[in-house]
Amino acid sequence: MPEVDEIADGVYRIATFVEDDDLSLNQFLILDDEPLLFHTGPRAMFRETLDGIARVLDPERLRWVSWSHFEADETGALNEFLEFAPHALPVHTEFGAALNADDFAVKPTRTVPDGGAVDLGRHRLRLLATPHVPHCWDAVMAFETTTATLFTSDLLAQLGHRPPVTDSDVVEPALSLMRAFPDVIPIGGHTFAALDRLVALEPATLAIHHGGACNGHATRALVDFGTGLRDMAGTPR
Numbered sequence: 001m002p003e004v005d006e007i008a009d010g011v012y013r014i015a016t017f018v019e020d021d022d023l024s025l026n027q028f029l030i031l032d033d034e035p036l037l038f039h040t041g042p043r044a045m046f047r048e049t050l051d052g053i054a055r056v057l058d059p060e061r062l063r064w065v066s067w068s069h070f071e072a073d074e075t076g077a078l079n080e081f082l083e084f085a086p087h088a089l090p091v092h093t094e095f096g097a098a099l100n101a102d103d104f105a106v107k108p109t110r111t112v113p114d115g116g117a118v119d120l121g122r123h124r125l126r127l128l129a130t131p132h133v134p135h136c137w138d139a140v141m142a143f144e145t146t147t148a149t150l151f152t153s154d155l156l157a158q159l160g161h162r163p164p165v166t167d168s169d170v171v172e173p174a175l176s177l178m179r180a181f182p183d184v185i186p187i188g189g190h191t192f193a194a195l196d197r198l199v200a201l202e203p204a205t206l207a208i209h210h211g212g213a214c215n216g217h218a219t220r221a222l223v224d225f226g227t228g229l230r231d232m233a234g235t236p237r
């Protein structure tokens, strides 16, 4: 059974810890008039994720499903959710739809332009195109404007079974993962340009796909993570 915790007002983290990988897979549910699921988790984990959602709302009420980039742990169960919830539709950028979702998804994708938003009720989710950040051409970062929650996908991912939300350091554990798996995020000028754009949003909470969510010093954590990546990029492997 996944762990279910409210990490910001109306934003729930549904986390399944995979012992063999020492990694949590965190899906996020925004509870509102038009509930949105950000990341679906893998297809094999669909029932478990569904059970977690059901502790917050009737999963048939899901209206939107979104994600950062097309990868099994972010979109594997996309069609399962679209088929389970009668009114659920995918939402992504025009490019993300054209590259992947239009072919894969069993329902048409609602698209928003870069920086555009979907209104959920009292929450509003903006999608910012961040190609190859964390990875994949279609990648976006999503920002919920009411709670200033940034959904960072694999940026700041941490290994280990961690508390659902913390105001202690997430940067060193995230850089430690990067040192262990240096190819997980391609680092270049595009990475730092995207990070600058994210820092300018001044997020209050980082809803991270793997590990614990970060609040209390979220913007600082993004800045420090960028500094750590710059150091790594300048250090020969």
Ligand SMILES: [Fe+2]
Residues within 6 Å of the ligand: 069, 071, 134, 135, 154
């Ligand atoms: Fe990924």
Ligand SMILES: [Fe+2]
Residues within 6 Å of the ligand: 073, 074, 153, 154, 209, 210
């Ligand atoms: Fe991931």
